[in-house]
Amino acid sequence: xxxxxxxxxxxxxxxxxxxxxxxxxxxxxxxxxxxxxxxxxxxxxxxxxxxxxxxxxxxxxxxxxxxxxxxxxxxxxxxxxxxxxxxxxxxxxxxxxxxxxxxxxxxxxxxxxxxxxxxxxxxxxxxxxxxxxxxxxxxxxxxxxxxxxxxxxxxxxxxxxxxxxxxxxxxxxxxxxxxxxxxxxxxxxxxxxxxxxxxxxxxxxxxxxxxx
Numbered sequence: 079x080x081x082x083x084x085x086x087x088x089x090x091x092x093x094x095x096x097x098x099x100x101x102x103x104x105x106x107x108x109x110x111x112x113x114x115x116x117x118x119x120x121x122x123x124x125x126x127x128x129x130x131x132x133x134x135x136x137x138x139x140x141x142x143x144x145x146x147x148x149x150x151x152x153x154x155x156x157x158x159x160x161x162x163x164x165x166x167x168x169x170x171x172x173x174x175x176x177x178x179x180x181x182x183x184x185x186x187x188x189x190x191x192x193x194x195x196x197x198x199x200x201x202x203x204x205x206x207x208x209x210x211x212x213x214x215x216x217x218x219x220x221x222x223x224x225x226x227x228x229x230x231x232x233x234x235x236x237x238x239x240x241x242x243x244x245x246x247x248x249x250x251x252x253x254x255x256x257x258x259x260x261x262x263x264x265x266x267x268x269x270x271x272x273x274x275x276x277x278x279x280x281x282x283x284x285x286x287x288x289x290x
Contacts, residue, residue: 131211131212131213132146132209132211133156133159135159136174138253139161139180141180142163142180143164144163144164144181145162145164145213145253147160147201147217148160148201148210148214149208150208152171158171158172159171159181160214161181161183166186167192168187168192168197169186170187171186187200187204188200189201194220194235195217195220195224195234198214198217198218212243213253215243216238216243216245217238219242220239221234228271229272230267232264233264233267233271235254235264237264237265237272239253240261241268241269247262
């Protein structure tokens, strides 16, 4: 039986490749965080969802469980509001009736997924001109975190809203239509995965250094 001798450089090259791949994912998280200068940590403070954003549209309409994702140019003088409606699991474009505090959908966007960050990505890639709300921006950042496989999609939602964009525990639960305890669990898991990834990169750095 022949024994295959490994090239002496193979372990080093493998360690470098794994380190570079995982390092890029960790750097994605750091880069996203660096773009947002929060005066508080982990949602302890002022970001609220009971106000308005963009063209005066409310960020959240409680009776419809509708979350403002952004506005979309409709070719006229005014823009359409883009709301993610939890009961429908989709983004709808339409008007806001201030007298009744109600969103009136005119059309839905074919997105192929009910996951909030997936719908935001699909909207941005649909070819229309979109201006994201603060919540929409957070969910767009969640797309990048989950695409790099550093975090699962639900973990990415919570991490982006809480840790990066500063929404509180209760606000995050409202935006995602989940319980506060679910927010706690997803945030704990996200932090654990992030810390494990960073620790693993540090370990690989030491291994590669020892090989040199």
